[in-house]
Amino acid sequence: MTNTIVKAPAAEVSFIDEVCSIPGGEAIRSCIQCGMCTGSCPTASRWDYTPRQVIAMVRGELRDELLSSNSMWFCASCYTCTVRCPRDIKPTDIMHALEIIAIRDGLSTKRSRTPVMYKCFVDSAKGNGRVYELGMMLKLFLQTNPFAALKMAPVGLSLLLHKRMPLRPSRIKGRGELKAILDKARALGGAK
Amino acid sequence: MRYYSYFPGCSAEATASPLGLSVPPVAKELDMDLIELEDWNCCGSSPYGSVDKLEATCMAARNLALAEKRGFDLVTPCSSCYITLDGADSHLKEYPALRDQVNQALAAGNLDYHGGVRVRHLAEVLYSDVTPDVIGAKVSKSLKGLKVASYYGCQLVRPAVGFDDPESPRSLDELVASLGADVVSWQLKARCCGGSLVMSEQDLALELINKLLRNAQENGAQCLVTPCPLCQINLDAYQSQVNSKFKTNYNLPVLFLTQLIGVALGIKPNALGLQRNIVSPMKVLAPYL
Structure with a gap:
């Protein structure tokens, strides 16, 4: 996975600079460790390190320990921390930045199915130009836990019966153009 | 008539x-012309x-570039599409290096984007452009007595x-009140449902x-209303899973905002997809259909 916005890690680039280089990540140095983010987070109880600790770990250069944790993968993008942060840090954007770096560096944890779910989503969106929810979910379960599909079956079936689960994907006409755009983006990333 | 590009x-x-x-x-009844953006692609989410x-920014930017050619505000009924398209637009304005790269990539698809599109959520358009007053004036079946x-x-x-x-939004409450319904006051109205997790x-x-x-039930709600697809699916399609996991007995219909407005405007249930809700809303809506 290449990425132009996230600079490739070079020995001289610190972890905090790497995070700062991502749009939305700049303000991390202003953190006063007040804990408003953790107190506001609806999922913090599941994180290996809480949102406040995550920010401290970026500043403490605990790179691999943080990137291989499950922490940022539990961010549901509710943005409560972002609107409440008294220092205008954008913790939600920082969590997304950490997810990007973890995937790029192959450090994303296997203790959460979220990294695989996100990758299945991206593959579906790229290929068809639109997300095909059924295909994406089947792929997710096959790659993680096929037994979880059994638990999900009643939900899928009721969506199907209520005409909310098409059996065929929707595709855009401009798939060729979209592919050319994304290929070019990847090439630009590779040049850096 | 108001004109918008529709995503x-x-x-x-x-x-x-x-x-x-x-x-x-619903848009038609409210004199909105929503012109679907031709060949739109997934926003990236x-x-x-x-x-x-x-x-991800390129995925969003292809749509922004297509919408810019049209010249109207780009309106989406999906909260995730809204934040993704609007966020990409802001980042493209704020970060020139990102904008240059995105435009180089867009050029490979014969497109470019100059920052000329205003991205809007349909709920915000209903609230700010159409306004609760005008919607209220068009109500043909008041939802009086329905606790939403x-x-x-x-x-x-x-x-x-x-x-x-x-933290404490009011726009949907005002829209619901304009339909004649009773607005339920509840604490968790803007808290997270877990989204795609x-x-x-x-x-x-x-x-x-x-x-x-x-929280909604304890405060007397007969149904919920939301504009967000992910929220609706989580609360509606997963309600039976919640009931079996927590030994609860919820039977709370979760309507899309446009479904509820449509009922009050006298639009037929079929045209509003009411039969497609997993927790059937037909019983609580019966007096108004």
Whole structure:
């Protein structure tokens, strides 16, 4: 996975600079460790390190320990921390930045199915130009836990019966153009 | 007549098909011309932005570039599409290096984007452009006596975008009140349902959904209303999972905002996709149909 916005890690680039280089990540140095983010987070109880600790770990250069944790993968993008942060840090954007770096560096944890779910989503969106929810979910379960599909079956079936689960994907006409755009983006990333 | 470019989003064609069905007839009644953006693609949503920032911004930017040619505001009924398209537009304005790269990539698809599109959520357009007063004046079947809990979710009101309060929003309540319904006051109206984590971390999401349903029910709601596809699916399609996991007995219909408005405007249930809701709303809506 290449990425132009996230600079490739070079020995001289610190972890905090790497995070700062991502749009939305700049303000991390202003953190006063007040804990408003953790107190506001609806999922913090599941994180290996809480949102406040995550920010401290970026500043403490605990790179691999943080990137291989499950922490940022539990961010549901509710943005409560972002609107409440008294220092205008954008913790939600920082969590997304950490997810990007973890995937790029192959450090994303296997203790959460979220990294695989996100990758299945991206593959579906790229290929068809639109997300095909059924295909994406089947792929997710096959790659993680096929037994979880059994638990999900009643939900899928009721969506199907209520005409909310098409059996065929929707595709855009401009798939060729979209592919050319994304290929070019990847090439630009590779040049850096 | 007001003109807009319309971006339905992927789920409005599938798991949120009641949303996709109910938007056009309601827009027509309210003198809005929603012209579907031709050959729109997936906005990228939050998963793409957690995998590759440049590619994710390109996904959104193709849509922005197509909309810029049209010249109207780009309106989407999906909270996730809204925050993704609007966020990409802001980042393209704020970060010139990102904009240059995105435009180089767009050129490979014979497109370019100059920052000329205003991205808007349909709920905000209904509130700010159409206004609750005008909607109220068009109501043919007042929803008097129906106790409705407005569920804002997250990405309609956060991060702060200005049209409503990010912690204690009121816009949906005012829209619901304009239909004649009783607005339920409840604490968790803008708290998280777990979003897409319902697919990867179902136990966690079911806990959050349970808290929301409990809070709405304890405050007397007969149904919930939300503009967000992901919120609607989580609260509606997963309600039976919550009931078996937590030994609860919820039977709370979760309507899309446009479905509820449509009922008050006298639009037929079929045209609003009411039969497609998993928890049937037909009983609570019976006096108004």
